Amino acid sequence: MGTLFHGAEETLDVTNIEQVFQIFSSVFNSVVTKGANQGVLHYVSENVTSILGYTPEEMKGKRITSFLHEKDRKDIFINCKNTPFEQKEDKLFTVRLKKKDGTYLWTEITVITLRFLDIPMKSKEQLYIIKEVPIDKEENLLQNDKLAVIGQLAAGIAHEIRNPLTSLKGFIQLMRSDKSFNEQYLKIMDNEINVVESISRELMVLAKPQPEDFKLCDIQTIFENCMTLLEGEIFQKRVKIIRKYSMEKITVLCDEQKIKQVLINLVKNALDAMEGPGNITVKISKRGNHGVISIKDEGVGIPNELIDKLGKPFFTTKSNGNGLGLMMSFKIIEEHNGKIAVKSEPGVGTVFTISIPLHD
Missing domain, CATH: 1.10.287.130 (Signal transduction histidine kinase, dimerisation/phosphotransfer (DHp) domain)
Known part of the structure; x- marks a missing residue:
């Protein structure tokens, strides 16, 4: 594929880079470009709709990494970052791309460096050719x-x-x-x-997960129910819960029992991280089209190199833990099309931030 593209350099008189994209979009499933501005897409072929469900306009202006599955993002970023633009070898990645309906599709992405002599910013342009992976390979x-x-x-x-x-x-x-x-x-x-x-x-x-029971719930009400269950443990640890809630009601479509399980687990982790009396600050707010809950402790903190391992089976920073609680928490939030982000500073504390899509 890359050989065919580079061969076109010698046979085509190209004055407009999009002429090349139009030719290749008629041959391959989808073509996008990586611009100079940190991988922002500035051209997407029309036939991307039949593969990923987006219109070209919906993808333009966004980074290619925003469509990658979290597990594939690091691999393709490192490879692209370390690739000299004058390099003649093309790169092939097998990765998952997020479709408009929220599901992921296995694809093969060929990354081709553009080297046309008459194209402006030639050293900063790359072409992505995306093909759907055959079913058997998937x-x-x-x-x-x-x-x-x-x-x-x-x-x-x-x-x-x-x-x-x-x-x-x-x-x-x-x-x-x-x-x-x-x-x-x-x-x-x-x-x-x-x-x-x-x-x-x-x-x-x-x-063997329990059947999901999704219904409209107020995040603040769910959290307060969790606090009632943990009241004794919070008192025993001499910890104060500082609440910072949004004035507006934040409603999400969720399995209430599973979200309670996540919140209880995160608050317990915060309590365990604190060696003495202190504060746990809980913020509930609206951020864009997501409801956000952040739980900040004043505990020992987590070294930066260990944060990526959180949520992995049997990884834990606690002497008496097994990591399964946090693993289940990540899994539950993922089932709700949400995310858990972690920020920590050793000796200062840790912040777990949950974001869940708001109900339309």
Whole structure:
């Protein structure tokens, strides 16, 4: 594909770069360009509508990265950033692009550097040729993705369960040799069994989610219900909840119980992060077409290099945690077409910000 395009440089007398795009848009599924302004699209062929559902005007002026799946964004950004524009080799990426209906489509994107001698800003222009991935290849990609997650989960489960099982085995041996301490050992063993049961319960929720029950809910009401449930723990920790709520009612279409689960988990994490008395600041506001909840603690903070790992199976910064609660929280918000953003500064605190689309 790239060879064909570069061959056109020698045979076409091109004075307008869009003439080339029009030719190639009739041959390939979709053509877009990467401009000098941080990947902003300034041309999109008409046939993009049949693939992604957008009109060209809806994509123009936006960055190509805004349509990429979060897991693919980093890979293509690093590769493009490190590619010299005078380089003659084209780049091929297999990535997921977000369609207008919110679903993702596996695509192959060929990145071609434009080197026409008579095109202004030649060293800053790139062409993207987007093709839909064949069904069989898409199924293989999805299967590989699932296997990678399963492998990661299996390794985490083995690690998390091995520790309490090793303790149980050791205490059984001690009980056989010293029966006078059986009662003491039994209490510790019971705690270890509870750890295994807790992991099993959380894994069951991940493996077999409960049916969704979406309805219109007021975010502030949901949060206040969570505060009622956590009142005792908040009092015990001597933490003050500072509320900063929008004056207007913020309504979202959501599964109330699942959102409560997320908020309780994040507030508990904030409480655990604080070594002594302090404040947890909760802001509920409207930002564009999203309802936003931010939970800010005054805890120990999270090193910047660990933030990207949050939400991964069995990754946790807590000595007695397993990371599954946060993993489920990310999953639930994703099911609501929302996002969780994290900002943190060691020694200062952490802010978790949830954004969920508002009900139209």
